[in-house]
Amino acid sequence: MSILISKIETLFLEGSLEAICFATIIYLTRKGTTILPLNEIKGFTERAVNTSLEKIPDFERRMKVLEVLTQTEIIYKNIVGLDAVKGLSVEQEAILNHSREEIDRNLRALQSKLGAPIADTDISLYSALKTNLISIDHSELTWRDPEANMIIADDSVLVKNLGQRQMQVFLEPRESMKCVLPTSITSRCVEFSNNFNRADISKVLKNVVHNKKWKEKESKLIKRTNHILGVLYEGVWNNPAFASSEIRGTQSEGTYVTDIIVPLLRASLEDLPNGDIFLSTAERQSMASKARKSFGPNEERSTHKTPIGKKPDVMVMAKYGGKIFELAYVELSRILCTRSKREDDSVKLWREALDGISFVGVACRPTNNQFGIVGIQVAGEDLYLNILVKDASGIPRYFHVDQVEIPFTKNTSWRVEPLIRLLLTLRNIMIVNQSLLIQALEQANTRPPRNATQSPTVTSPSHK
Incomplete structure (x- = not known):
């Protein structure tokens, strides 16, 4: 869930004004070729709107974000209809079976490593990272996500939720x-x-x-x-x-x-x-x-x-x-x-x-x-x-x-x-x-x- 909300928030903060619309969000939240229920998409979108508005100083962009939740039902019906007749211009990449197996194997290995830190300074950090890793929906991860490849990036949702001291320990090599x-x-x-x-x-x-x-x-x-x-x-x-x-x-x-x-x-x-x-x-x-x-x-x-x-x-x-x-x-x-x-x-x-x-x-x-x-x-x-x-x-x-x-x-x-x-x-x-x-x-x-x-x-x- 947090990954989907993060994707929508990124759209609001960094996407072109033309791309900021409910149709784009429907595409971003698809799981494989499946469109999520309207209520779920609206829930993700409402949370992303609330967290994004305070970060957007530009008036025009703020108005575009606020307009996203208007006419959601009719846009959703149109997208579902187009999907039914194969009318979508952009197809979601299907995750190959062996890729899913690799992702699951990597996540199990990452959880195992986080459960047994070698360095004493990493004990608290690893515990928090493991908790954050367990809390995300693993089914949403694809080959494009660093976490699926056992990488913990400094802009990952796993790191963003760390405490100040844990964040300092994680970022110490970079700093x-x-x-x-x-x-x-x-x-x-x-x-x-x-x-x-x-x-x-x-x-x-x-x-x-x-x-x-x-x-x-x-x-x-x-x-x-x-x-x-x-x-x-x-x-x-x-x-x-x-x-x-x-x-x-x-x-x-x-x-x-x-x-x-x-x-x-x-x-x-x-x-x-x-x-x-x-x-x-x-x-x-x-x-x-x-x-x-x-x-x-x-x-x-x-x-x-x-x-x-x-x-x-x-x-x-x-x-x-x-x-x-x-x-x-x-x-x-x-x-x-x-x-x-x-x-x-x-x-x-x-x-x-x-x-x-x-x-x-x-x-x-x-x-x-x-x-x-x-x-x-x-x-x-x-x-x-x-x-x-x-x-x-x-x-x-x-x-x-x-x-x-x-x-x-x-x-x-x-x-x-x-x-x-x-x-x-x-x-x-x-x-x-x-x-x-x-x-x-x-x-x-x-x-x-x-x-x-x-x-x-x-x-x-x-x-x-």
Whole structure:
């Protein structure tokens, strides 16, 4: 029930005004191909209206939300009638039987882990999470839900209802990855925006754990910032392809990737201390995804003689001990991005990250709550930095570390500092990841990991 109410509330708060109507809510609350009774849908909607109105300052959006509960009976009858004659333009994806079995198995395993915390600091947290997990309707979960894949995300209903202290314990790995920008970096961003200066390049040093501190000297951070700002100067602010919103809207995803996103990633990830990384930009097949499918259910294995892994738009990869590891996945859109594309890529990212960290777990066991697989999403003008780690009990936690907007022109100079913060945070995370991975691989030479578990990623419908 809480998941359905949350979906409706998200529609009210973030959906387009055209989409805010009772017909949309009927679609959102469908279970498989079944339309819920009118009274149930109205009950969910009334609760979502009450909780949403106090969060909506915009008058027009408030009026649209208030209008939702008018003429519900006639809209419901029309939708049911269209459904009876197969007139609905959008079909609800049917959950495959083996996917439901995987979901049920994952939920049982998650409940079991939450009932037996390894770390003393997690005892109270796990108890609350288990209570919240039991309280949700498991039949509403699909392969698109992190909980069904054993992931407890920081925006999950399981976490939102935690007490303050429990919330702090859960979020501690994420918070330890965040650092306050030095004043010199902030000043440099302002100086760049005002003076439109070029930048130079530098190398950086390393450290091994997240402790809210940068792993580089401030002078090195400044030089790396200059390099990133140089990309903004040469590839973005002086690029006629992005000079105005009208021109930007006509650009393809490939232009966005080639001219802006990949250069920014290269600028932030060059000259890492524990060996160079490389970017795969040709939608290369993910080895981690392929490995999961190779050992997945019979239904999935039989789909292809040779399983085909997912193909992220970009992957950040590194080679250690003769083996290639996928350290980050990137999913991108055009500058004009639809809501469905944004949501689909968000789901795709944490699924790829879950496969990635499971793949690493077969080779070694990096420090929990520290090492993680990074997920970067570019949706329209927004850039999101996410990471998936495993806690002491091996439960995946997915964190939304940062979100910024791309500064396409000098007229959006206020976006520069947040972008620098995100990219330097990404670099900081990668430095720690490299150190922890190398250390774990060295330990695995004498103490190979035992009882390596397969990725709990739930199988998606074949057309996905």
